[in-house]
Amino acid sequence: MKSYDIVIIGGGPAGLAAAVSAKENGIDSILILERDKELGGILNQCIHNGFGLHTFKEELTGPEYAQRFIDQAEKLGIEYKLNTMVMDISPQKTVTAMNRQEGMFEIQAKAVILAMGCRERSRGALNIPGYRPAGIYSAGTAQRLVNMEGLMPGREVVILGSGDIGLIMARRMTFEGAKVKVVAELMPYSGGLKRNIVQCLDDYGIPLKLSHTVVDIKGRKRLEGVTLAEVDSNGKPIPGTEEFYSCDTLLLSVGLIPENEISNGMGVQMNPVTSGPEVNESLETNIEGVFACGNVLHVHDLVDFVSEEAATAGKNAAAYVKGIRQAGGGRDVRLNPVDGVRYTVPMMVNTARMDENLTIRFRVGGVYKNCYVSTYFDDERVIHRKRQIVAPGEMEEIRLTKEQLLKYPDLETITVKIEEA
C-alpha cells in the first residue's frame, strides 16, 4: 500500500490552500484526491467576479481565483489525482479510492484533511407538492450547465430561495436571454449577500418576494408554471395569496449542506447545527490527525475565508505529522454559542495548542439590528462590540489571543452571544 504524510480529500479551494500551507510548513509527501476532471472545485463554474478581495486585494472571477492556488500547488510540486473518488476512510486513516486507471486502491495517510465541500439542498428536502416534470434544477446545476457545458436550461425562469447562487443565476440567465420573472424567499429576509440582491436582481428589475414560497407545480412532462403564495410567520402559506407564474424552469437556491458521508463513515463527530465535523482550535476532529476545512466544515459566504481556514488546517496537519504539536498540558475550554448565535467553529480551544491568534467564526439565527456581539470568559464579559446589524446570510467572526486566554487560568467556557442594545 502506498503511503503519504498528508492525504487531502478534495481539490477545491479548501484542499488546494490546505496543501500549499502543509507544504510550506515542511511536509513533502502530500496527495490531493479530486473526483472532478480538474482542480479548482466549484470555483470553476463561478465565473462571476467578487472573489479574492481579502486574499489578493483585487476582484477576481472564480476560475482566476482557483488558478492562483493551482499555480502555487503546481509550483510546489504537490501531487494530485483527478477523476478519483474516495469511497471510504478508516479510523486508522486508510483511504480507499477508485479511478479508471488504477481501479480500487488503498492509501495509508498519517494525517487526513477533509475538504469535500458541500452540496445543494434538493427539492426532496423541501416537500414542494405537485408533479415532477423536467425543468426543475438546483441553481448550481443550472450554473454548471450554462457556464461549463454551454447549455440553457430554459427561457422563462422562477427562482425559489434567495441564496447567492440563485441570485447570481438570475443575472446569468438574463444575460443569456432568459426572462427571470421572480425570486421567492420563504424567510422574511434574504439568504444572500446584499451586493448580490442589488447587482443581480435590482439592476435587472427582477422582483424579490420575501415570505413567499412555491405551493404548487404545474406541468406533467415539462414545467408549465408554479404557484407562489405568501407565508405567515410560521412559514405556512396564507390562503388567498396564491399567484400563478407561467415558466419552463424553476431554480432552487435553498441552502447548502456540507458533504460528510466519508466523515460519518470514519466516525467523525458531527455538529448537528452546521452538519459539519466538530473541531478544536487546530480544526482537528475528534479523530486525532484528521482535520477539516472549508464548506465541509461549515458553509462559507466568501472563498477568501475558506482559503484562510484551510491554510490553518494545513499548517496544523503538518505540525501533527512532524510530531511538534503540543499534545499535553493546557486547558480545554468549551465554546458556548447562545442567544442568537447558532454555532461556533471551533467548538473547543486548548490553551496550550492554540496559536497566538485564534479566529472564531459563527453565524446568527436571525436579523439583529443595533445589537452587541458579546464574548464572556465564564461569567466575565471580555468583548462587547456594537453592531448596526448582524444577519444569518453573513458569517461573523471574533478574534481571541492566547495572551488573553492565559490571563484566566481557571477558564472553562467561552460564551458567544448577541445582546440587545
Next chain:
Amino acid sequence: MEIRKLTCISCPMGCPLTVEMEGDEIISVTGNTCKRGDVYARKEVTDPTRIVTSTVKVIGGKADMVSVKTREDVPKGKVFDCVKALKGVEIKAPVHIGDIIVPDAAGTGIDIVATKNVEEV
C-alpha cells in the same frame, strides 16, 4: 428635481438611500447611516459601473466553454452591449487567462479577456 432610490451595498445593513438630483448635480443623499452610504450613492448615480462576466465557446479544447470578463468596469448602461458583443464568438484552444477575446467591447475601450485556461485536446 429627480429622486433616485437605491439600496446601499457597503454592508449587510442595506440602507434604503434617497438621492435628490438637479440634472447632473446631487442635491442631497439621505437614508444612509454612515459615510460609506453617501460615497456609494454619489458614485452609483453619477458613474455606475460593473464588471461583465460570461462565457464563450471553445473549439478543440479540453473544455467546451471558457469564462470571460471585461478587464475593467464598464458603464452600467453598456452591460447588455458587452453581452451582445459576445454573441456567436468562438475561440480556438489553447486559451489562457488574460487572452483578449473581444477587443474594445461595445466601444467601451475595454477588452473582454479570458478568465480560465483551456488547453488543446
